[in-house]
Amino acid sequence: MTATAIDGAAAVRAMVRPPTFPDREFRLAGGGGDHTDAFREAIDACHAAGGGRVVVPPGDYLTGPIRLRSGVDLHVSAGATVRFRREPAAYLPEVPTRWQGVELMGYSPFVYAYGERDIALTGGGTLDGRADDAHWWAWKPLEPADFALLERLVDEGVPPARRVFGDGYHLPPSFVQPYRCENVLISGVTLINSPFWQVHPVLCRNVTVTGVTARSHGHNNDGCNPESCDGVVIEDCHFDTGDDCVAIKAGRNADGRRLAVPCRNIVISDCTFADGHGGVTIGSEMSGGVEHVYASNLRMDSPNLWTCARFKTNSVRGGFIRDVHVTDVTVGRVRDQVLEIDFAYEEGDAGSFPPGVDGIHLRDWRVASTDAPWRLAGYPRGPIGTVTLTGIVIDAARSPAVARDVTDLRLTRVTVNGERLG
Template identity: 85%
Template sequence: MTTEQTSAVDGAAAVRAMVRPPIFPDRDFRLTDFGSGGRDHTDAFREAIEACHQAGGGRVVVPPGDYLTGPIRLLSGVNLHVSAGATVRFRREPEAYLPEVPTRWQGVELMGYSPFVYAHGARDIALTGAGTLDGQADDAHWWAWKPLEPADFAQLERLADDDVPASRRVFGEGYHLPPSFVQPYSCENVLIEGVTLTNSPFWQIHPVLCRNVTVTGVTARSHGHNNDGCNPESCDGVVITDCDFDTGDDCIAIKAGRNSDGRRLAVACRNIVISNCTFANGHGGVTIGSEMSGGVEHVYAAHLRMDSPNLWTCARFKTNSVRGGFIRDVHVTDVTVGRVGNQVLEIDFAYEEGDAGPFLPEVDGIHLSGWRVASTDAPWRLAGYPRGPIGTVTLTDIVIDSALSPAVAHEVTDLRLDRVTVNGRLLG
């Protein structure tokens, strides 16, 4: 193995040794034993979770059936287990997700609508089982807010730029910033396992400021606006394995806060392992950014399968001089690609605002190895700044059978090609 490949193996092993799923007492609380009956089970979820928490932890079991609810808030020691044959459907009325809670929206802190499954400051929590969680978002509910989001988000960004405390950035009734589906916030020891998520209002799995997170065996299948699959943000120690992503935006997007708010908090997202996942539709397979102002480092992705003409890019790194921040020590290895729409690798320093700020991003130590690609438009498109180029990018043992357009690399300090073949031609 090359030095970079050895570093990837060792780095992933160290993260796996650090990240361990929580363990829960052998104690079950059956959802249907709580609440007053009726069609809406919001009270039953709250009562069962509180009873489980107060007893010292265990499982809240959702048996087979169909359950309508408002927001679900997990407490320490609680494993919410959605059994095979169970479907949890979330109410469509925005007012059901009030009062506002501390959250992030595209990398900026605020008091906003409660995520559908939410925890704040909890330890040892889980969402498990072979059941389905249906956000019931569609073009008439939540997704219809898309045209109204930019103005509200611009107002939120102005408050952040003016250093207004997050507790006073209240964006509930009358605003149009939809909540994430599953969001542990400032939590430790988190497990999300086995469930299927569909029809999400916004990002699907969004751990924020968490430590020790495991996401495994999850199906994230939702095609609405901004329906990213799994977006760890400013977390330390995340393992994402054996998941199936088919999304309306990036499949996995690693983030670390946006612009002035991201720099104020200055919490990097680091020590991330991604393995044995499949990627279908989406803007990017493994993505970093664009909300990366706190920095991203030590990312190890391996044994991935990507295949869809509606997947734009396999490995996507997006930033600009308004975001700033850094991306470093990233390894994406052993990837099999059928068809990808635009390019295998993209590093874009001109995402959204372009070169419009004083915060030069640092992107360095990007390593791709062991890729086999059947078909793409372009092998790679790399675009840094003349005043702040991309650092080292290494491509090793890459075979691309068919590329319609040539590779593009502008303002890259050190692009290293080792056994890279495109259209049957050895490039280096």
């Protein structure tokens, strides 16, 4: 990493500290049947006592939504599996949430917190969303019409509290979503079979995601999506997903501009990436802007990983991406390209808010196999700014690099197919 990136990452780590909890323990009651009430009662008792740890012992537990409260560490022990009910009605009444960057009242995320501080989901256990082609993922063909209605309500100025998308609608909830929370820890758990985005902190401060395995291959099964957050550390995680592995977000279109809250001060380190659309991704919901991202010591390898570093936006989104550093990356196979910056994602150049993308830095990469080294495409009326590639070695690339409408592409010690390009 350069000195700038090292200093930036160190500053983020200095500001992000995992919460601590009183030495007080509550154990979830066992037994068969539905444990929704048992989770609620244990969490409420822990919170009322001043905080501590709610321990889920080894075993199987069926539940509806779990709501975390301030001062509570929900510890899912190794050997414990928490399985979530499949009936959408179990996730009502609706709660304030975000769906693809737009605020609404929707189905409760499976593990949810709103306006809390000092919360955690920890342990070596498994959370199974039990989504499959007959449950939650089956809504895929119905989502576009409902989301179009939601966006129309935004354009008409309907406030979020009146954008109610519960019974009869088909916008599945995130798996784990702290919303407007401060001091959040998610550590050690394995997430499988998610209905939608897996780890999705929204409008939070001071978030640590460590030692998490996100393994789910359904529609929109992104691994970890911090959205409009300030201070996030993602480390020692494994991603094997049906969509982007890590995707940094900041709201979508008019609703994202209404809130205008950037996602900033993000560290991603010592993670592994298998299947996914993108490894380290920013966008496409980035209307509030993304800045100060420091990713390092990453390993990526899968014929089903589309892109290693992926930046996607358009002139409907607007917003900015700046000061992004992705360094010390080892790549086995990647399907499409190592780096993609795409200004024509989804809607293309159909809006009045050309995005600003500048200060994208990749350094010290070793890549075994890819289709193209990079594909960069800005707008003639609003090109991509500075992109630096330093110390990049790509052993085998089947297609040439593409760079269109880029103001300043700098290549230093870049080798592709044995040929030195800069």
